[in-house]
Amino acid sequence: MKTLKRLTLILCTIFFSFTAQSSFAQYPESPVKIIVGFPPGQATDLVARYMAQKFAENIPGSNFIVDNRAGASGILGSRIVAGATPDGLTLMMGSSATLAVNPALYKDLPYDVLRDFAPISLIAIVPQYLVVNPDLPVKNIKDLVELAKKSPGQINYGSGGSGVTNHLIMELFKQSAGIDMTHVPYKGGPAALTDLMAGRISVMFETGPGAIPHIQSGRLRAIAVSSAQRAAATPDIPTVAEAGYPTFQAVAWIGLVAPAKTPESVIKKLSEISMSALREKEFAAKLAALGAVPVGNTPGEFRSFIEQELKRWAVAVKLSGAKVD
Template sequence: MQKISIVAAALMLAASPAAIAQQGYPSKTIRFVVPFAPGGSSDIISRAVANQLTAGLGQQVYVENKGGGGGNIAMEEVKRAAPDGYTLILGHIGTLAVNPAMYGAKLPYDPVKDFQPISLLAVVPNVIAVHPDVPIKSLAEFVKAAKDKPGKLNYGTAGNGSAGHLAMEYFKMQAGIDIVHIPYRGTGPMLSDLLGGQVEATFNGIPPIMSHIKAGKLRPLAVGSAARVPALADVPTVAESGYPGFETSQWYGLMAPAGTPRAIIDRLAEETRKALNSDDAKKRISDDGGITAGGTPEQFAALIAKEKERWGKVVTTAKIQPD
């Protein structure tokens, strides 16, 4: 009897901490932090995925919006959370690829060292849209209006350094135009003013503005993705509108604090794969113009590294500064 106990103890000691951690995971509610205010693409995607993860994991995965500081406040908080799989965060092009260049040494987290990628969730094409009272019906007319009267047209975004801000600055560089940036504190407030006519245009992710496009409250001019978006099949891409090779989309992924056991990362990655393949998540995301993604933690890490380099150059060239 004593021999069996000794053998059992030895086997337990030999087992990796990751394997032990996974055995009872998850055993309680999981917090899924979204580093932005409600009302944007991040909300639509995170809630669609959280619903499916709840079913797959057998524990409630609840979304908590924690905006502010261009996403930095939430990122800093989650990097300090226990690496046990019970606090996750929505990774985004802004927090992972743009902020490192924009904030430099002042950034309160390291997007590579402080977090563990789990899976890319979705890619959201951006769309240039205008208020219907603006007498512009194509991207060519938009560029012409901007060149005829430099500094007169304006566009709204969710804030300095947001994905929409970077997308339009990138396009401005390609088209050689001068239009005025009006930053807001979130997509919701910006959209309110855009619909009210206080702002003329935006280069925003499709999901939060799709219903307004369908209702005729906003006029789409071009999408920033490499190919046309099925939900907006009649809207040309920026590339086919005279700017070959132009492409810009937002992307979102699931992250955990660094140090989270690999077994838990793998479990979450597998359940995320299932969630993204579910009819419900696909429909909710695609209906609003998004594209479900997926992939391994390593593939997501490679995307972050590539996009960090790409958008860092745009931030530097456009001299974008935080609020």
Template structure:
């Protein structure tokens, strides 16, 4: 039986379909299944908070489930490498932070991934200040007081960190370098143990994440001397910066943003970027991030790429200047 001839509309449609690349008709639109955001550290940290706040709000506009998976170990290298080697299809993302993205490049020997080559920046989510805190029983009321005491006791002033090679560690080493003082680094496995010893009077100061430190400040157990970022944080506008305390060009933070495996389709990256920026405009979301001591700024993928590049270059300079080596 002969088929009737095609009308003009059907003929054009058939010609258009024939012109599509092989297999294009079988490819469903993105996204159509669960998206996974990998956090390269244990639950409860700043990056984990960023990931969960965004994941919860991405589900509606994307129409799929968005889950967070914590893959900790090797100072963030295990989770980061897993995403770097994942299929570049938009379904596996990384909540990347300074240690595994900006610091590791110059600090970790034989790094099993290259952040610039293997990962594509999508959007900055938060840029949280570090809180320079001391025990409230000490006489220190400012950065100048702390530095003066360090000069009076060379080699005796101690500072805690959440671990060697973390932003807080490099912030303290930079403070010592810029002021010409000798201070002793006491590394801990996370902010919790570091704060415990600071509260107990066993170390002199700590560049802590704001969310972990502020409750103790409010209880009168710790004193907040300054924040580590270039400008004052919206969550504590009355607190001066370390730069205002006499250390110019001082800028360290706990930032976090979304990354995708290199080669992820640009359309997926642009869509994710658009949705994240829409989330950041929400007053409730913005208020929550500010409460956590974070600055909130929207970025395009290109702007976030530039930000990451500047952070990589900054830490390369800091690592060389301070001479800090991995443990």
């Protein structure tokens, strides 16, 4: 009798295991939503739409739909995905804001990044350019640091708002360089850029799409880029690391995640498709138009990256003094 029960248990285990594997081998059996916590047209949204197309091309008969759930700096969309059924039918195209900055910026966040999400792949990084008004007597980072040290607090730098990425990157740079400059927050990057070109502020970090046209026209001077390597779009502009701060790297980024406990077979399939798509020249060109650099990595590598970024941006938020209750 005991032998019969044991045999029955083994057969049931094999059956249910086979059923589960067969089910996810046919993934997806219904449309997949890629939640984006920002409005249509924003960089994270556009990248999500590119990836949705690639997933559909690589999984016959599938349908991947981008679902914009904008609100509360991406928190609304993140909460939806964190609480979704982990069946691979709900994904999120997240960003450095939703997955790394918000945990430090918001006191009571309704999700835990490492507990509630399963990383799939880091899709792209978005370097920021350190730009100055051409009338500022600064040709490189060394000049800027020397000027700032001669006049502590006298140089004004702009940002798209308190706690946004270009504000936090500047705070990290100030710490690395040991300088003091005065923050002037604006309601968005375009307003800050306008005042930078008009000379009402002297310096700021800004993304490629925002800064490069003005760099090319001569209305702004770029003295460095915030990524670890030079940007392909501007190979003549050195990195901050090259300028004497070898450990400096601070970039915005975009990455794909799923609810925690999503089947590993689904995570693996989506990660492999992502990495393959990001090696395509056409896809890389689309990202370059957004000022982004393709990455593509494994779920494990992306998790390690997120862990490091949580620490990096926690330091930046603390330095900035920004906090949202």
